[in-house]
Amino acid sequence: MQTSEFDRATAVEPDGSGRYLGRVLPGWDISGNANGGYLLALASQAMRTEAGRAHPVTVTAHYLTPAPEGPAEVLTEVVKAGRRFATVTGSLRQDGVERIRVMGTFGDLSEPDEGGPELIRAAHPELPDFDQLSTRRAGLVAIEDRLDVRLHPDDARFDDGIKSGAPVLRGWFAFADGRPIDPLALLLVCDAFPPAVFNIDITPGWVPTIELTVHVRRVPVPGPLRCRFETRFITNGCFEEDGEVWDSAGRLVAQSRQLALTPKPAASSSPR
Amino acid sequence: MQTSEFDRATAVEPDGSGRYLGRVLPGWDISGNANGGYLLALASQAMRTEAGRAHPVTVTAHYLTPAPEGPAEVLTEVVKAGRRFATVTGSLRQDGVERIRVMGTFGDLSEPDEGGPELIRAAHPELPDFDQLSTRRAGLVAIEDRLDVRLHPDDARFDDGIKSGAPVLRGWFAFADGRPIDPLALLLVCDAFPPAVFNIDITPGWVPTIELTVHVRRVPVPGPLRCRFETRFITNGCFEEDGEVWDSAGRLVAQSRQLALTPKPAASSSPR
Numbered sequence: 001m002q003t004s005e006f007d008r009a010t011a012v013e014p015d016g017s018g019r020y021l022g023r024v025l026p027g028w029d030i031s032g033n034a035n036g037g038y039l040l041a042l043a044s045q046a047m048r049t050e051a052g053r054a055h056p057v058t059v060t061a062h063y064l065t066p067a068p069e070g071p072a073e074v075l076t077e078v079v080k081a082g083r084r085f086a087t088v089t090g091s092l093r094q095d096g097v098e099r100i101r102v103m104g105t106f107g108d109l110s111e112p113d114e115g116g117p118e119l120i121r122a123a124h125p126e127l128p129d130f131d132q133l134s135t136r137r138a139g140l141v142a143i144e145d146r147l148d149v150r151l152h153p154d155d156a157r158f159d160d161g162i163k164s165g166a167p168v169l170r171g172w173f174a175f176a177d178g179r180p181i182d183p184l185a186l187l188l189v190c191d192a193f194p195p196a197v198f199n200i201d202i203t204p205g206w207v208p209t210i211e212l213t214v215h216v217r218r219v220p221v222p223g224p225l226r227c228r229f230e231t232r233f234i235t236n237g238c239f240e241e242d243g244e245v246w247d248s249a250g251r252l253v254a255q256s257r258q259l260a261l262t263p264k265p266a267a268s269s270s271p272r
Numbered sequence: 273m274q275t276s277e278f279d280r281a282t283a284v285e286p287d288g289s290g291r292y293l294g295r296v297l298p299g300w301d302i303s304g305n306a307n308g309g310y311l312l313a314l315a316s317q318a319m320r321t322e323a324g325r326a327h328p329v330t331v332t333a334h335y336l337t338p339a340p341e342g343p344a345e346v347l348t349e350v351v352k353a354g355r356r357f358a359t360v361t362g363s364l365r366q367d368g369v370e371r372i373r374v375m376g377t378f379g380d381l382s383e384p385d386e387g388g389p390e391l392i393r394a395a396h397p398e399l400p401d402f403d404q405l406s407t408r409r410a411g412l413v414a415i416e417d418r419l420d421v422r423l424h425p426d427d428a429r430f431d432d433g434i435k436s437g438a439p440v441l442r443g444w445f446a447f448a449d450g451r452p453i454d455p456l457a458l459l460l461v462c463d464a465f466p467p468a469v470f471n472i473d474i475t476p477g478w479v480p481t482i483e484l485t486v487h488v489r490r491v492p493v494p495g496p497l498r499c500r501f502e503t504r505f506i507t508n509g510c511f512e513e514d515g516e517v518w519d520s521a522g523r524l525v526a527q528s529r530q531l532a533l534t535p536k537p538a539a540s541s542s543p544r
Binding site for chain 1: 473483
């Protein structure tokens, strides 16, 4: 069996005491710093394994220091193991330096709760068909080669200096190697697009994330995902970016929100 | 000097080793279980004290077990103390039983970052003047006596069985005793309204919160706050509720999101 790139990049080995050994792989980075969604998925892989639960339900990461490629460990602690959910913390470290601290609640989303009330007050973004769009290749970030992100043409021209004027990015997400998208991969999806603020008149550059929370609402059916990312408030040096992710059956599968620092012209190497 | 009710309810004493002693006070509960925003504020009071930082910037709580009134302790750990921010964890316990686990990033929001880009893509909710509305008194929950929540008349009639049909609640927030609203109090504000889903055809009842995240975007100027809470997706047994809080100068001061379990007709005493 061929192992997918994402599975290799999130593989962890337990040492039996809640500590997991893994590796921040090259090729998932932006200018040498691993993508935040990838780091969250790597830590959550260890956390869900320790908890013995299939899926992340709600996870939050606080970003402490940038993570280069290389060996990593995740120290986990099961805070509470309940009947339906388990709450777990994770600390991803490299050479003793903590990169991210994660807290999450894990469970099993594979049996949908179909009997309860349903209310959907927003639709998935309207996009041209996946096959009609081309894969984004800005050529700047290595992670692009792992992913198959296809942006809505109206939102995609900022790479050529033509900003839409609205901090919104809509597009499809798939893995370049065709790996199916499961709840663990949704943690990556929610941080895999360029920042939506690149579509407004703001200095593009390093956008340091302080915190990212992802709610996994459902296991996606196979196929590429429709995604929509939007920033509504840039104020006082910070902005939020909200994400909605829909599967090919048109069902909401994840929501995300992150708090980030407004890009500065002189980007520093450390976000904090 | 008269101490406000909220200050008494969130008072903590350090023991010098990162442990803080406090008390879950009566009068901040719903049917004997302390309000989740109040517990988050109590834990965050200890966390910001331990970190030596003025304000919560982004905090996330996972709710483990309901908290009755009585003595409590908060075990804190400073994960990273940076120049601008400190990241801290907190564990609120009673008699050794953990109630909530919190992770947060703290800093000083009192000097607004006015030179950077600003973009506000939503307005505060339109409300009748504070003085023209009356304080909500459903008579069911003790916390109502501490707060002065004044709902928009269009959203307020669910107490009489007249639901608006939209899971939205708009209204003013103030403390009943007139205490100014600072960033710590915003953590309470974001969980102080009835659930917005009470305005749709869903069984009212115990709505167990799994996780609540609050972003404090600015220190409010004095005066009551305009709040708007909305649920957009009820699916697969869960729903999110998003909050926006604006100060009397019309500026966004907080955003929140929580993930909760859909109310069930037969409410159980434990959410997990």
